[in-house]
Amino acid sequence: MDFAFGAEAEELRARARSWLTAHLTGPYARAVGLGGPGSEHQEVAARRAWERELGRGGWIGTGWDLPAGAYGQQRLSLTGQVVWAEEYAALRAPGRVGHIGENLLAPTLIAYGTPQQQARFLPGIALGEELWCQGYSEPGAGSDLAGVRTAAVRDPADGLYRVTGQKIWTSLAQDADWCFVLARTEAGSRRHHGLSFLLVRMDQPGRIEVRPIRQMSGTAEFNEVFLDGAVATEVVGGEGQGWTVAMGLLALERGVSTLVQQIGFAAELERVIRAYAASPAPDPVVREHLVRQWAELRVMRWNALRTLGARGPQGAQGAEGDPGAPSVAKLLWGGWHRRLGELAVAVRGAAATAGPGLWAQGAPYELGLDEEQRLFLFTRADTIYGGSDEIQRNIIAERVLGLPKEPR
Structure with missing residues (x-):
């Protein structure tokens, strides 16, 4: 497959980068790079205001299966959505607080909701006003x-x-x-x-x-x-x-957002590689694992692009899509990210077991974590939340390979 972007996509990339650069100022500048997985507590007020800023710019709901501008949003092709997501992640724009409404509920309402429900709830999501x-x-x-x-x-x-x-x-x-x-x-x-x-x-x-x-x-x-x-x-x-609607929603959960996630992964991997390069006695075994992490991340990107290319024009899971694709994606990134957390502390060695300000006189116990320590601890859950690895393997076995279900 050709994973290159054409001239139209690159024009959108320049426009997206220009808009983000111009708007990530003032109170939003404090939230740059904050609010990702494991850090959802950071700058919540600024990120909520940023959601409304995105709504005013028409950047929410760009992939909804609706006419352009129906609720003030731009209409982007699947390639355009990928480009916007990549630029958003590359400029480390604030972690989204509205992504559940935009990427999960709104497409579900469009597919299963009544016109009255769509008219009631989609505008608030598109404008970043209701979370x-x-x-x-x-x-x-x-x-x-x-x-x-x-x-x-x-x-x-x-x-x-x-x-x-x-x-x-x-x-x-x-x-x-x-x-x-x-x-x-x-x-x-x-x-x-x-x-x-x-x-x-x-x-x-x-x-x-x-x-x-x-x-x-x-x-x-x-x-x-x-x-x-x-x-x-x-x-x-x-x-x-409810079961039909819930399963329809889960099929939407791992689309373009998977590529955004991978850009964040790449930044984390780069940080760990820099720490390895600066270590006084680099371990060749750790180096081999880092190279493998880099290669696996590239494969994940290609797999995500291939999967999105097999879907409908707006990236929605249709009958022509691979029913096992979301489970494969979850298995790939969950294990990869957990191994990266382990490598982050392996590179640090004994220093990774300590942190500043662990104890304060008369104060409750607090963890003085740096980014690598937090990465290690948070990623222990990556193979569990959002559907455990065991469940994802069952889905692939039963729904894709046609193997008999496990006895209950």
């Missing part, structure tokens, strides 16, 4: 999503649902305005039957409680969300169709 989080995983129902127990009962008086249950590992829940929740609306139903895809406003005091989950890296990107009779205003795709 979303994803209410899927639960204690005991993480990678095995069909085991969700959160229940929703429809109130005949007003037609709204009252949702009760617990969600966990919910990114951005502490800042989100809305949450899309997979809940069981049919009492006594099992597995993927009787589920519905509900939209729940987060600002419901006494009915929704968000508790940050502090990780071993010292930060708290994920949250527990407790729902106690929380009101759901909308059901997407119809009652009982």
Whole structure:
């Protein structure tokens, strides 16, 4: 395949770079390079304002399957989306707080929502004014999503649902305005039957409680969300169709964003390589592993471009796409990033086990982590969250290779 970009794409690249350079100033300059995985707590207010700046520029929803300008957004081809994403990452623009709404909920509403639901929610996402989080995983129902127990009962008086249950590992829940929740609306139903895809406003005091989950890296990107009779205003795709909608959403989860992620990976790898080059006694075994990491990252990029090229014109997973592609991508980057974290501390040697300011007189224990230490600790979870490696291998085995399912 030819992975080169044409003249039109390079013109867009120059325009995107110019816009980003002109706008990453003032309060946004403080957030440059901040807010990525493992650092979602950084400069939240500035990044939320930056989301609105992107909306004013028409840079949100560029890949939505809608006419250009329907909600103020530009319309970019799949190649254009890749170019924009690459420039965004290359200039280290702030970590997005609106990506769940833009890349997951909005395409799902376009595919399964009613015109009224689209008119209500898409403008807020396109303008960067309403943030979303994803209410899927639960204690005991993480990678095995069909085991969700959160229940929703429809109130005949007003037609709204009252949702009760617990969600966990919910990114951005502490800042989100809305949450899309997979809940069981049919009492006594099992597995993927009787589920519905509900939209729940987060600002419901006494009915929704968000508790940050502090990780071993010292930060708290994920949250527990407790729902106690929380009101759901909308059901997407119809009652009982939640599994179909949820699976449609997950097929969108690893598209163009995979390439953005890889640019961040490349910057992390470069930092580790520089540390290796500066070490007084470089270990040849570590050097071999670094070379392998570089080669594997190139392969990941080519695989992502090949996969996107096999999809529809806007990069959506269609019947012609590879049903195992998202799982293959997750297996590739999860293991790669975890190994990079291990190499980051291996390069540092004994110094990687210590940090400044670990203890303070009369203060609680705090980790004084640098970037390499945080990389090592956070990447321990890469092969678990977003669907564990075991689940991804099962998907490939059952849905792509046609092997028999594991006995339950």
